[in-house]
Amino acid sequence: xxxxxxxxxxxxxxxxxxxxxxxxxxxxxxxxxxxxxxxxxxxxxxxxxxxxxxxxxxxxxxxxxxxxxxxxxxxxxxxxxxxxxxxxxxxxxxxxxxxxxxxxxxxxxxxxxxxxxxxxxxxxxxxxxxxxxxxxxxxxxxxxxxxxxxxxxxxxxxxxxxxxxxxxxxxxxxxxxxxxxxxxxxxxxxxxxxxxxxxxxxxxxxxxxxxxxxxxxxxxxxxxxxxxxxxxxxxxxxxxxxxxxxxxxxxxxxxxxxxxxxxxxxxxxxxxxxxxxxxxxxxxxxxxxxxxxxxxxx
Amino acid sequence: xxxxxxxxxxxxxxxxxxxxxxxxxxxxxxxxxxxxxxxxxxxxxxxxxxxxxxxxxxxxxxxxxxxxxxxxxxxxxxxxxxxxxxxxxxxxxxxxxxxxxxxxxxxxxxxxxxxxxxxxxxxxxxxxxxxxxxxxxxxxxxxxxxxxxxxxxxxxxxxxxxxxxxxxxxxxxxxxxxxxxxxxxxxxxxxxxxxxxxxxxxxxxxxxxxxxxxxxxxxxxxx
Numbered sequence: 145x146x147x148x149x150x151x152x153x154x155x156x157x158x159x160x161x162x163x164x165x166x167x168x169x170x171x172x173x174x175x176x177x178x179x180x181x182x183x184x185x186x187x188x189x190x191x192x193x194x195x196x197x198x199x200x201x202x203x204x205x206x207x208x209x210x211x212x213x214x215x216x217x218x219x220x221x222x223x224x225x226x227x228x229x230x231x232x233x234x235x236x237x238x239x240x241x242x243x244x245x246x247x248x249x250x251x252x253x254x255x256x257x258x259x260x261x262x263x264x265x266x267x268x269x270x271x272x273x274x275x276x277x278x279x280x281x282x283x284x285x286x287x288x289x290x291x292x293x294x295x296x297x298x299x300x301x302x303x304x305x306x307x308x309x310x311x312x313x314x315x316x317x318x319x320x321x322x323x324x325x326x327x328x329x330x331x332x333x334x335x336x337x338x339x340x341x342x343x344x345x346x347x348x349x350x351x352x353x354x355x356x357x358x359x360x361x362x363x364x365x366x367x368x369x370x371x372x373x374x375x376x377x378x379x380x381x382x383x384x385x386x387x388x389x390x391x392x393x394x395x396x397x398x399x400x401x402x403x404x405x406x407x408x409x410x411x412x413x414x415x416x417x418x419x420x421x422x423x424x425x426x427x428x429x430x431x432x433x434x435x436x437x438x439x440x441x442x
Numbered sequence: 443x444x445x446x447x448x449x450x451x452x453x454x455x456x457x458x459x460x461x462x463x464x465x466x467x468x469x470x471x472x473x474x475x476x477x478x479x480x481x482x483x484x485x486x487x488x489x490x491x492x493x494x495x496x497x498x499x500x501x502x503x504x505x506x507x508x509x510x511x512x513x514x515x516x517x518x519x520x521x522x523x524x525x526x527x528x529x530x531x532x533x534x535x536x537x538x539x540x541x542x543x544x545x546x547x548x549x550x551x552x553x554x555x556x557x558x559x560x561x562x563x564x565x566x567x568x569x570x571x572x573x574x575x576x577x578x579x580x581x582x583x584x585x586x587x588x589x590x591x592x593x594x595x596x597x598x599x600x601x602x603x604x605x606x607x608x609x610x611x612x613x614x615x616x617x618x619x620x621x622x623x624x625x626x627x628x629x630x631x632x633x634x635x636x637x638x639x640x641x642x643x644x645x646x647x648x649x650x651x652x653x654x655x656x657x658x659x660x661x662x663x664x665x
Contacts, residue, residue: 162546164534351530353492355589356520357547358513 160365162357164348169341170373173334177377177422178384180330184323184422185385185415186405191319192414193405198312201305208301209280211240211271215295223293224269230292231273236280243270268295330374330422331429338370338433349441363434367427374426378419386415443468443597443628444489446658449498451484458484462498462658464651466630468596471623471646473639474632475661476653482632485653486599489630490522491515503596520544523590527602529582531574537561538570541588548593557592564588564618580611587618597628604638612638620646 211231215223224242231240243251245262248270252260273280282300289296342349352362389406407414444466451459459481466472466489474482487493488500491507500507502518510518531540541561542552561567564584569577577585583603590598600619604612616638623629623646633639642648650661 161535161539162532162543164532347530348532351532352543352547353516354490354519354524354526354530355544355547356516356518356593358516360513361547361549 160368162348162352163341163365163369164345169337169344170369172337172340173370173373173426174377174380176330176333176337177374177426178381180326180333181378181381181418181422182385182388183381184326184418185382185389187319187322187326188414188418189389189405189407191316191323192407192411194312194315194319198309198316201312202309206305207238207275207277207279209273209275209282210299210301211273211289211296212268212299213271213293213296214268215293217266219295220269223295224271226293227271227289227296230285230288231271234280234285234288236276236278238274238276240271240273243272327421327425331425334370334374334426335429335433338366338430339437341370342366342434342437346441349438353441359435359438362438363431366434367430370430371423371427375419375423378422382415382418386412443503445499445501446488446495447499447501449488449495449500451481451488451493452496457496457656459488459653459658460656464658466597466628468628469623469626470628471620471642471648472628472630473642473648473650473661474630474653475634475636475639475650478634480653481656482634482653483601485658486524486601486630486632489597489599490519490524520548520593521595521597523587523593523595523598525583525586525590525598525600525603527605529574529586531582531585533574536571536573537566537577537585540574541585541592543589544593552592560588560592565614579606580608580615583607583611583615584618587615591622591627595627597630598622600629600631602633603631604633604635613641616642617645 211227213220213223213227228240228242231237248267249260249262251270252262252267280300282298286298289298349362386407392406444464446462446464449459449462450457462485474485476482484493488495489502491502491510494500494508502510503521505514505518507515532543535543538557538561539546542557545552558567558570561570564587566577566581566585566588569581569585574582574585583606587598587600587603590600598619603615603619607615612635619629619631620642639648639650643650652659652661
């Protein structure tokens with residue numbers, strides 16, 4: 145571990161050699177950038193996963209609907225047939241299918257258990273409807289159903305789909321906000337580390353000033369040092385984060401929403417933007433800190 | 443070159459220097475003397491714009507120092523070589539790199555032959571790769587002098603350059619400053635060592651100034 149630090153903290157050549165080795169602040173910047181990049185990978189994964197979830201819910205549920213038929217047993221068959229006839233002649237309907245007893249039993253199983261006597265209960269009939277991409281005129285269909293099969297109620301899932309999609313969208317926003325907060329916190333910590341380094345090198349700055357160094361030269365020397373540290377730390381944190389995401393259990397093994405937290409296909413490229421952003425954040429934070437402090441020293 | 447007209451310097455309401463008038467002509471040699479705490483270092487800091495006068499007019503190379511930007515002042519310090527008593531080196535760099543520092547900060551690569559020649563001139567060629575803490579007091583002062591002259595400045599300001607040196611080493615350093623003056627450089631040395639001043643006056647035409655009671659005045663004929 146110490147050897148790794150030594151390699152990562154190795155001093156660069158060139159004009160920024162005028163800045164002496166600053167072990168503590170260099171390590172602080174490295175570790176901060178690595179930790180923040182690690183967290184940023186997870187925030188990005190969360191954001192992408194919730195985005196995918198919102199899209200999936202919005203897309204699949206938007207094209208599905210259900211017609212529930214509640215009628216006396218002697219009228220049930222006639223009303224089901226009437227509804228199917230209406231659906232056949234309704235624009236925007238791709239397909240429709242009456243759920244059989246086994247499917248009904250499957251739907252009710254979570255609430256009533258496996259021994260439910262479906263035949264003995266006055267259950268309504270359900271027709272699953274798939275809409276075309278253009279969609280169906282829901283109000284028109286409801287009016288036609290009311291006329292042809294008074295016991296039929298058309299449910300296009302809007303009522304409960306909206307809050308689900310809104311929740312997923314909000315989770316995506318929270319993920320993006322987390323990313324912003326992570327980069328903001330990184331900027332703050334690197335600014336503090338840079339200020340500490342500048343304060344600790346007051347004598348160096350005085351000497352550089354004495355021999356005619358301009359503020360831009362002094363700031364550049366510190367900025368290069370901290371930008372390099374920020375970039376190296378962020379690369380390490382990003383790689384660790386991506387490995388951790390890759391090692392998450394699969395959906396089949398664990399099930400549930402969190403197993404969808406990950407990257408797939410080209411989305412594995414997304415975390416690669418974290419190190420450059422971290423370097424830009426480190427550059428801006430150090431430059432801000434350096435020029436601000438140098439302006440205060442004559 | 444450096445001109446002070448009724449210059450005063452105050453700090454936290456207390457006046458350290460007042461009503462100072464001086465014109466440093468090109469190629470002149472000045473000693474600045476006075477008791478410890480008289481304001482010699484403050485005077486030199488005014489001369490390279492580390493401090494700004496609280497009153498009066500200070501002009502460096504024909505420009506009002508108050509009207510100069512930070513970058514202009516940085517550029518000006520490449521025309522004024524400064525030798526401090528404590529030298530102010532970057533201890534993580536070699537002597538050679540420290541001497542070349544004025545070139546580095548102006549993004550110029552040093553001519554290695556000239557750099558070695560300069561180190562030979564101050565007798566430090568063999569210490570080129572040493573770190574400043576490894577040098578003796580005399581070697582540090584000579585390294586500081588080499589750094590001060592590497593940009594071929596017009597003016598060299600030395601603040602108690604022989605303060606930590608023995609007599610022999612002091613004379614050696616002084617001879618280097620006299621040599622620079624003969625090359626046309628303006629030299630100002632702040633010192634309280636009157637023997638050193640007498641020794642130098644035998645070699646070069648030097649003007650001796652004294653700071654006393656916050657004022658700058660010509661020293662007496664005894665010097």
